[in-house]
Amino acid sequence: MLLAATHSVSGGSEIRRADSPRLVDLVHATQNSVDRLNAQRDGLAAQVDSTHGASAGTALAAMLARAGELAGEAGLDPxxxxxxxxxxxxxxxxxxxxxxxxxxxxxxxxxxxxxxxxxxxxxxxxxxxxxxxxxxxxxxxxxxxxxxxxxxxxxxxxxxxxxxxxxxxxxxxxxxxxxxxxxxxxxxxxxxxxxxxxxxxxxxxxAGYTGPVRMRYAQPVGPVGY
The missing domain is CATH 3.30.70.1880 (Protein of unknown function DUF881)
Incomplete structure (x- = not known):
């Protein structure tokens, strides 16, 4: 009975095949993906720091200064x-x-x-x-x-x-x-x-413009035909 049940479950092949995925392998693959994404994040953060400074405060100050330079051209200043x-x-x-x-x-x-x-x-x-x-x-x-x-x-x-x-x-x-x-x-x-x-x-x-300046634009929802 035991041999018959085993044959029925395995379908005639090995139950513990060498190529079957193991939980530990899945964990390792996921960890490798996380490590890769962390490295990508660190690279982007380093790029931001090198452009705007070494701290979030410096980056924000740089962006605000740039926004101030563009305010006149955008019509935000009186x-x-x-x-x-x-x-x-x-x-x-x-x-x-x-x-x-x-x-x-x-x-x-x-x-x-x-x-x-x-x-x-x-x-x-x-x-x-x-x-x-x-x-x-x-x-x-x-x-x-x-x-x-x-x-x-x-x-x-x-x-x-x-x-x-x-x-x-x-x-x-x-x-x-x-x-x-x-x-x-x-x-x-x-x-x-x-x-x-x-x-x-x-x-x-x-007067300077005081309303919202967020741009809204249309996006295609599918292939465009010509």
Whole structure:
């Protein structure tokens, strides 16, 4: 009975084969993997130390110093100087409390494309910093129309919309005069009473951006077909 049970379990082969894995071998293999990963970790830590210093405090100080150097270019620091202030506003009723008869509701309000046209013209003229309402405009800022209000970085604003730009005021005025969409808006100013004003100022202040600066981007979820 014992021999028959052994034959049934072994299937005709040896129960204790020389090539079967042993627990001690598995432990040794795992330990070797851990040692290899520890060595890799130590190498990366040495690389960080050699780049930023020999301590975590030194590394953090170096990263903060680098962040401080980039803060100005990223729009995080306030800026002041000479520049131009542009104000856009919705149409106002005339003395009789009426709008032009042939005007549609869309003709009487400032739209996203109007604001974007002004911003693009100012950037093209070399504006150093731009602020809209009380917020700094940076690379990730996107003014959006929501009904008759404006959404900017999660906050809503009502007209008038004030755009403050630091830079060469004459160059920015010329860029605004040459921008086709700004020219179209000015035609609506004459025809339907929209508001538009440019003011040159010798000392204005543009706030630093205070919102989150974490970048978000899309990632492919599978093979891309062409």
């Amino acid at each position: 800026v002041h100087g000479a520049g131009l202030v542009v104000t856009l506003s919705d149409a106002q009723r005339d003395a009789n409390g009426r709008f032009p008869r042939d005007a549609s509701p869309d003709d009487l309000v400032v739209h996203q494309q109007d604001i974007q046209a002004v911003l693009n013209a100012l950037w093209s003229a070399g504006a150093e910093a731009i602020q809209m309402q009380d917020q700094r405009i940076i690379g990730t800022s996107a003014p959006r129309c929501v009904g008759n209000t404006l959404l900017l970085n999660g906050r809503t604003y009502s007209p008038p919309y004030t755009i403050t730009a630091i830079g060469d005021a004459n160059a920015m005025r010329a860029a605004l005069a040459a921008a086709p969409l700004v020219t179209l808006y000015k035609q609506y100013v004459v025809r339907f009473g929209l508001g538009y004003r440019e003011q040159t100022q010798t000392d204005i202040t543009v």
